[in-house]
Amino acid sequence: MIGQAFxxxxxxxxxxxxxxxxxxxxxxxxxxxxxxxxxxxxxWYVNGPSQFERGGMRCNHWLDGAGMICALRFxxxxxxxxxxxVRTRKLEDEDAAGRFLYRGFGTSFPGxxxxxxxxxxxxxxxxxxxxxxxxxxxxEQTLAYxxxxxxxxxxxxxxxxxxxxxxxxxxAHAKLNRGLLNFGVSFSTxxxxxxxxxxxxxxxxxxxxxxxxxxxxxxxxxGFTPSRVVFFLSPLLMRFEKFWNEGASVMEALSWEPEIPSxxxxxxxxxxxxxxLSVEVGEGYCLHFINCFESExxxxxxVLVLEAPVYSEYQPLPDLFQNxxxxxxxxxxxxxxxxxxxxxxxxxxxxxxxxxxxxxxHAGSLYGDFWMLGISACGRPGRKxxxxxxxxxxxxxxxxxxxxxxxxxxxxxxxxxCNPADRSEAVAVxxxxxxxxxxxxxxxFDAFAIGxxxxxxxxxxxxxxxxxxxxxxxSSRTTVVNSRNIPTIPYD
Numbered sequence: 372m373i374g375q376a377f378x379x380x381x382x383x384x385x386x387x388x389x390x391x392x393x394x395x396x397x398x399x400x401x402x403x404x405x406x407x408x409x410x411x412x413x414x415w416y417v418n419g420p421s422q423f424e425r426g427g428m429r430c431n432h433w434l435d436g437a438g439m440i441c442a443l444r445f446x447x448x449x450x451x452x453x454x455x456x457v458r459t460r461k462l463e464d465e466d467a468a469g470r471f472l473y474r475g476f477g478t479s480f481p482g483x484x485x486x487x488x489x490x491x492x493x494x495x496x497x498x499x500x501x502x503x504x505x506x507x508x509x510x511e512q513t514l515a516y517x518x519x520x521x522x523x524x525x526x527x528x529x530x531x532x533x534x535x536x537x538x539x540x541x542x543a544h545a546k547l548n549r550g551l552l553n554f555g556v557s558f559s560t561x562x563x564x565x566x567x568x569x570x571x572x573x574x575x576x577x578x579x580x581x582x583x584x585x586x587x588x589x590x591x592x593x594g595f596t597p598s599r600v601v602f603f604l605s606p607l608l609m610r611f612e613k614f615w616n617e618g619a620s621v622m623e624a625l626s627w628e629p630e631i632p633s634x635x636x637x638x639x640x641x642x643x644x645x646x647x648l649s650v651e652v653g654e655g656y657c658l659h660f661i662n663c664f665e666s667e668x669x670x671x672x673x674v675l676v677l678e679a680p681v682y683s684e685y686q687p688l689p690d691l692f693q694n695x696x697x698x699x700x701x702x703x704x705x706x707x708x709x710x711x712x713x714x715x716x717x718x719x720x721x722x723x724x725x726x727x728x729x730x731x732x733h734a735g736s737l738y739g740d741f742w743m744l745g746i747s748a749c750g751r752p753g754r755k756x757x758x759x760x761x762x763x764x765x766x767x768x769x770x771x772x773x774x775x776x777x778x779x780x781x782x783x784x785x786x787x788x789c790n791p792a793d794r795s796e797a798v799a800v801x802x803x804x805x806x807x808x809x810x811x812x813x814x815x816f817d818a819f820a821i822g823x824x825x826x827x828x829x830x831x832x833x834x835x836x837x838x839x840x841x842x843x844x845x846s847s848r849t850t851v852v853n854s855r856n857i858p859t860i861p862y863d
Contacts, residue, residue: 379753383778386689387806388756390429393421393439394833397453397522400443400813405827407815408798410790411445413845414520415800417783418499418508419838421456423688426470432477432622433685433837437462438496440508440523441835443800443813450813450829457508457516458525461492476511477622477686486537491621497543498840502551503574505529506844509543511591512555520844534576540566544592544840548735550577552595552640554602556588558611563587567600569641578641587611589625594663594672596735598643601672603657606631607680627680629654635672635703635712648710652703656680661700661727664737669713672703673765675724675743690754692746697721700741700763718763720770723749725757726784730797731843739766742785742799742818747774756780756837760801762821771822780804782837787818791845795819798826802838811835 420436423429430436438457443450456462461473473492474483486492495510499518507515507529514537517529530536540555550571557564565582587609594601606628614624632651639645658681661673678696685691700718705711722745729741745759758775775781783802790796797818804811811834815827 379751381748381751381753381755382691382780384806385691385754385756385780387809388780388782388804388837389423389436389689391809391834393454393836395455396833398451398832399448400450400452400829400831403450403827403829405815405825407445407450407827407829408790408796410792410796411788411798412447413445413788413843414501415443415445415786415788415841415843416499416501416506417441417802417838417841418457418495418497419783419836420494420496421836423836425465428471428480430471430475430478430688431686432475432620433688433691434496434682435475435478435494436496436836437465437494438508438510439835440499440506440518441838442523443829452831453521453523454833454835455518455523455525457495457518459493459495459516461494474618474620477620477682479618479620479623483618489615496839498545498842500545500547500551500842501844502547503572505574507545509541509545511543512540514539514541515545531570531574531576541568542591546593546595546734547731548595552600554590554593554600556584556590556609557581558587558609560612565602565636567638580638582636582638582647586631592657592659594660594674594735595640596663596665596670598640598645599663599665599670600638600640601660601663601670602636602638603660603672603674604634604636605656605680606633607656622682622686625680625682627656629679633657635705637670637705645707648707650705650710650712652712652715655701659725659727661741662729662734662738664735665707668706668708670705670707672705673741674701674703675699675727676701677723681723681725692723692749692755693753695723695746695749695755697749698723698725700724700727700743702765718765718768720745720761720763721749722746722759724761726840728785728787728841730787730789730794732789740764740819742787742821744781744785745772757782760785760799760816760821762799762818771820773816773821773824775803778805778807780806780837783839784841786841786843788843788845800841800843802835804834804837809834
């Protein structure tokens with residue numbers, strides 16, 4: 372029939388990126404091609420899901436796999452790689468049982484368990500940050516887990532010096548700025564609340580402030596400036612009564628209600644004299660912030676805005692992003708005195724970009740460039756995955772794009788590492804998945820010329836699953852953990 376749309380597989384062998392037994396290991400990287408700049412010293416970390424199969428059952432959703440932390444250490448002796456799973460209560464219980472026991476973000480089944488019959492037992496698979504001399508792994512709506520920064524062995528739940536407890540709502544997308552910032556939503560059918568946390572550089576809680584919400588908004592990310600925290604309240608609402616009373620997964624309990632306008636909510640940070648304010652910004656869904664910055668009277672909020680939520684496109688594995696909507700970087704300019712939206716400026720890239728990142732020292736301040744992943748087949752029916760690596764410029768409104776070869780994919784948030792002696796020189800670290808050859812490579816790009824291709828390619832000994840958020844801890848000297856300290860441990 373003329374004009375009929377047929378689904379096409381734009382992501383061949385995508386199942387090979389998810390359904391395999393990952394490996395815990397530690398080893399020096401070999402077979403490196405290209406040049407690794409000598410000035411890179413420190414540890415790159417990524418958190419992501421793993422183990423999507425147990426006891427003949429498969430997870431339904433990308434967010435449901437058990438968390439695994441990977442570290443790439445740049446040392447005087449060369450790059451060194453380590454991978455270990457986060458030993459959560461969920462993982463320990465399910466390892467012992469040999470099957471899935473707990474409900475997931477997008478996976479529910481008869482007889483599944485909840486923590487205290489009210490909350491998910493999370494896999495802690497979203498982000499990882501070096502903080503207060505520790506390494507912390509984060510998941511949604513749960514306390515962070517502390518890990519050994521070198522071996523990645525799990526030390527246990529981290530409660531910020533006893534100031535938080537297991538019922539404290541705590542999100543997965545914390546921010547580092549004069550300590551650590553984070554938030555959490557207390558979901559309630561009567562009065563949902565936004566909790567905003569500020570911790571000092573030693574991990575002590577400086578402030579926890581609560582703000583009532585008009586709706587039970589589902590939020591993943593936020594932004595900040597030196598004096599404000601910023602939230603994009605999209606009308607993706609968590610209807611917890613379905614989760615509690617009907618055995619629904621989180622995915623099944625989420626409700627997209629676009630008749631409710633999207634709102635940017637702005638609250639003062641500790642020591643700031645401003646009052647909270649809300650500004651309606653029209654339609655759209657925001658999963659991730661790019662950055663925010665402010666002047667005396669204006670606030671700039673840069674985010675990625677989709678036409679509709681993306682979580683439904685993370686399932687069913689492995690047929691992802693079949694109907695993902697277009698998404699664009701949008702810059703909102705807000706007048707803080709009149710409390711009005713002045714303008715919304717869109718950049719001309721709409722191929723479902725996600726995982727935006729910037730040079731970390733520019734977080735909360737004026738900046739120009741940012742990096743992200745994109746999906747070249749966006750707008751065409753059929754399963755697909757990230758296959759473009761993109762640098763965008765607000766000042767020139769231009770894009771520098773590196774396109775993966777057919778059947779190859781990018782995963783995880785790009786990580787920008789600047790030369791401490793010359794910040795105009797920077798590299799970007801990106802994962803490349805090559806499922807046809809059962810291979811994952813760590814790529815280094817010149818961050819300001821990514822279209823020229825990678826300057827170094829570092830193959831891993833074992834494949835890893837597509838990850839989420841990354842961080843980098845610079846150091847002048849990095850101790851290498853000998854591979855004999857961590858045995859190779861396949862799991863099933």
